[in-house]
Amino acid sequence: MTSRLRQHLDFGVLYLLFLVARPLPRRLLLATGRGLGTLVWRVFRFRREVVLANLTGAFGSELDADEIRRLAHAFYRNLGMTLMEFLRSPHMKQEDVRDLVSIEGTENLQAVVDRGRGGLLVSGHFGNWELLGARMVAEGHQVSFIVKTQSNPEVDRIQNDIRRRAGVGIIRSGASIKEMILALRRQEFIGLLGDQNAGADGIFTDFLGRSASVFRGTAYLAWKLKCPILTGFIFRQPDGRHVARIDPPIDPDPDWDEETAVRHLTEMHVQRLAAAVRKSPEQYFWVHRRWKTRPPEEAS
Numbered sequence: 001m002t003s004r005l006r007q008h009l010d011f012g013v014l015y016l017l018f019l020v021a022r023p024l025p026r027r028l029l030l031a032t033g034r035g036l037g038t039l040v041w042r043v044f045r046f047r048r049e050v051v052l053a054n055l056t057g058a059f060g061s062e063l064d065a066d067e068i069r070r071l072a073h074a075f076y077r078n079l080g081m082t083l084m085e086f087l088r089s090p091h092m093k094q095e096d097v098r099d100l101v102s103i104e105g106t107e108n109l110q111a112v113v114d115r116g117r118g119g120l121l122v123s124g125h126f127g128n129w130e131l132l133g134a135r136m137v138a139e140g141h142q143v144s145f146i147v148k149t150q151s152n153p154e155v156d157r158i159q160n161d162i163r164r165r166a167g168v169g170i171i172r173s174g175a176s177i178k179e180m181i182l183a184l185r186r187q188e189f190i191g192l193l194g195d196q197n198a199g200a201d202g203i204f205t206d207f208l209g210r211s212a213s214v215f216r217g218t219a220y221l222a223w224k225l226k227c228p229i230l231t232g233f234i235f236r237q238p239d240g241r242h243v244a245r246i247d248p249p250i251d252p253d254p255d256w257d258e259e260t261a262v263r264h265l266t267e268m269h270v271q272r273l274a275a276a277v278r279k280s281p282e283q284y285f286w287v288h289r290r291w292k293t294r295p296p297e298e299a300s
Contacts, residue, residue, distance in 0.1 A: 011158075029085070033081035033082070034077040054290060071282055079287075081240075102243050113187050122231050126195075143191055200296075219262040219266045222250075223265065233272075
């Protein structure tokens with residue numbers, strides 16, 4: 001299959017699901033998502049071995065093989081629900097978002113705003129992370145996500161159109177420091193996902209008991225711009241609603257040099273994500289190869 005044909009196919013499937021999601025009552029929307037996840041788990045088996053390997057690496061000392069497989073299936077079901085919710089979100093009003101997602105830790109957001117600037121909001125591929133930004137906007141805060149440009153331009157367009165409709169701004173990955181400074185001066189929160197594999201140039205730190213490569217950029221920005229890092233995570237509840245939790249800000253120590261700041265700030269925001277994943281492991285995005293890059297001492 002050619003790359004161009006694959007792009008058209010991917011967009012066609014996504015757009016079909018977008019049309020399906022709109023008229024469905026919420027209970028049926030979530031049931032459709034769970035069914036879609038089960039289909040991918042049992043039939044299409046998309047990245048199934050990656051998911052099982054990641055879960056075994058993180059929890060193999062605590063769970064047996066059958067428990068790992070049940071957790072993997074629960075992950076795919078949750079991922080299906082998250083996708084259907086995201087595709088439905090353009091048709092949600094702010095009062096719908098407030099009803100669907102309760103938020104804890106708003107005092108931490110306000111404490112940063114009261115300083116007269118914004119901050120970095122660091123989350124991960126956890127829960128319905130797109131709803132986290134929409135809920136903060138509904139709370140009255142300005143939020144912009146730093147996003148990578150997708151290889152499929154049509155998928156890129158529809159994803160970012162959905163974000164904009166929720167009131168979330170877009171800052172393209174690789175944007176200038178000046179653009180971020182201006183956003184912070186507008187008292188915006190700049191949202192980043194801090195759990196992508198950063199390759200050999202990343203900083204290695206413990207994540208769920210294994211050394212993982214983390215991009216330096218988040219910690220470096222906080223140190224360079226002298227702004228706080230807030231971590232925030234959104235948890236799906238048994239009734240299908242969500243709770244967004246914003247943690248207290250992490251402030252760079254003014255006495256730290258760059259390398260010390262990057263090390264400490266990275267460790268702190270990664271450990272907060274790890275705590276969220278341990279609380280609800282089925283809600284983490286296990287399909288990406290989080291531990292693909294090994295530290296030099298292991299690679300050798």
